[in-house]
Amino acid sequence: MISINAYAKINLSLEILGKRPDGYHEVVTVMQTVSLHDTLTLEAAPEISLECDRPDLGDESNLAIKAARLLRERASHPGGALIRLEKRIPVAAGLGGGSSDAAAALKGLNTLWGLRLSEDELRAIGAELGSDVPFFIHGGTAMAQGRGERIRPLPPISLEWFVILCPKIELPNKTAALYRRITPADYTPGHLTRKLEARIRDHHGDVPPQLLYNAFDGVAKEAFPGLKEYWDAFYALGAREIHLAGAGPSLFAPVSRKELGTALQLMLKHRHGWEAHLVSAWRPEGTR
Numbered sequence: 001m002i003s004i005n006a007y008a009k010i011n012l013s014l015e016i017l018g019k020r021p022d023g024y025h026e027v028v029t030v031m032q033t034v035s036l037h038d039t040l041t042l043e044a045a046p047e048i049s050l051e052c053d054r055p056d057l058g059d060e061s062n063l064a065i066k067a068a069r070l071l072r073e074r075a076s077h078p079g080g081a082l083i084r085l086e087k088r089i090p091v092a093a094g095l096g097g098g099s100s101d102a103a104a105a106l107k108g109l110n111t112l113w114g115l116r117l118s119e120d121e122l123r124a125i126g127a128e129l130g131s132d133v134p135f136f137i138h139g140g141t142a143m144a145q146g147r148g149e150r151i152r153p154l155p156p157i158s159l160e161w162f163v164i165l166c167p168k169i170e171l172p173n174k175t176a177a178l179y180r181r182i183t184p185a186d187y188t189p190g191h192l193t194r195k196l197e198a199r200i201r202d203h204h205g206d207v208p209p210q211l212l213y214n215a216f217d218g219v220a221k222e223a224f225p226g227l228k229e230y231w232d233a234f235y236a237l238g239a240r241e242i243h244l245a246g247a248g249p250s251l252f253a254p255v256s257r258k259e260l261g262t263a264l265q266l267m268l269k270h271r272h273g274w275e276a277h278l279v280s281a282w283r284p285e286g287t288r
Contacts, residue, residue, distance in 0.1 A: 002042045002112050006104035007033040007139055007282050008095040009132070010162065010245045010252050012207060013193040016182060016215045024147050025179060028190040030154070030197060031132075033139040034162060034279040038101055039086040040064065042108045047080040048072065054087045063102035067129055071106055074125055075115050090166045090275065092174060094246030096132050103136030123151065140283040141205075143197045154197060156283045158205040161261045163239065165251045165268055166275040167230045171223060175247045181219040188215065209241040209254065216244050224249045230274070237267050 009031050017026040050065040052058035060066075064083055071077070083105060089097030106122045109115075117125075119137055126133030131148035143152040171177055196211040221228045227249055234242055238260075239253035255261040261278040268276035 002108045004040050004042070004104045004108040005037040006040060006089070006097070006100035006136070008036040008089045008097060008100065008164075008279070009033050009135070009139075010095070010164070011214055011243075012157075012212055013196045014214045014216070014246070015188045015190050015193050016186060017190055018184070018187050025182075026146065027144070027148055028193045029144050029148060030141070030193055030200070031135050031144055032141050032157060033100075033136070033282045034164070035282045036089055036095070036164065036277050036279045037282075038089050038097060038104070040101065040104045040108055041084040041086075042105070042112050043082045043084075044112060045080045045082040048083070049080070050083045050085060052085040052087065054091075057085070057087060057091065063098040063129055063133075064105040067102040067105040067126070067133075068109055070125060070128060071109055071115075072113075075113070075117065077113050077115065079113060081109055081112060090250065092170070093166050093250040094244060094248045095164070095166075095250055096136065096246065099130045099132035100136045102126065102129050102133050106133075107137065123149075138284060141200065141281075143193070152197075154200050156205050157200055157207050157281055159207045159254050160280055161255045161258050162252050162279050162281070163255055163261050163264045163268070164245065164277045164279055165230060165234050166277070167224070167227060167249045167251070168275070169224045169226055169249045171225075171249070174249075178216050178219060178223050178247050181223055182215065186215055186218065207254075212241050212243055212254070214244045216247055220244050220248050233272060234268070237264055237271075239264060 012030040014029040048068045123134035127149045141154040242253045265276045265278040
């Protein structure tokens, strides 16, 4: 039996460069895993099956079971596995929970089944499941390009603490809905993200707040009904440099000290009754 954590992510910077001939958008982004996580427990079994503490997420559409089936097919493995999934990452929130679960399933089953596939091989399989999955194979801090599937690892960032606010706003086909609101005027050449990448690489993980950016910030308040209320309240409590996590609706803000983050998270929770998390930047063991 193997237990493995699947960490959430935020996008420190996300720029949309333009629309590709295949209909997808070309992006460049710096992503960071954070301490908020789901947990997968994997056990050898005759067939592949999934148990989830959220019954509505325990069907065949779950990316973790899709990952298991795809890995077994690609590796021609004869066995199966029982996957138990404990969810803590909010669903459809822009935090990459489903993609992270898929990556954790690939990594865990690679060990459980003794496949000995490399990270590059797992990333290639993960790219068939979703554009964020390759990033989660290693996690930490990384630059991603293309649809998000081309990964370049970066040194750990100096920012340690973030508060994540998770609005209870549902938007059908969320990512597509946001992209429909993006116009060529929102396209950028990627300079800001590349400047942030260089800053992280050459200045001991430094992340100047002014380099935090998300191309969806400008359209999110129109796309998500009621998001402005959350954003304004977050700001009124003292959060600065508030940005969308991925395609939202979650919002995040860096905080300088854990104590400040704790106070902010508690005010969001108790004053407003909202779901909020104080998280730290997470990096794999041995990352320098």
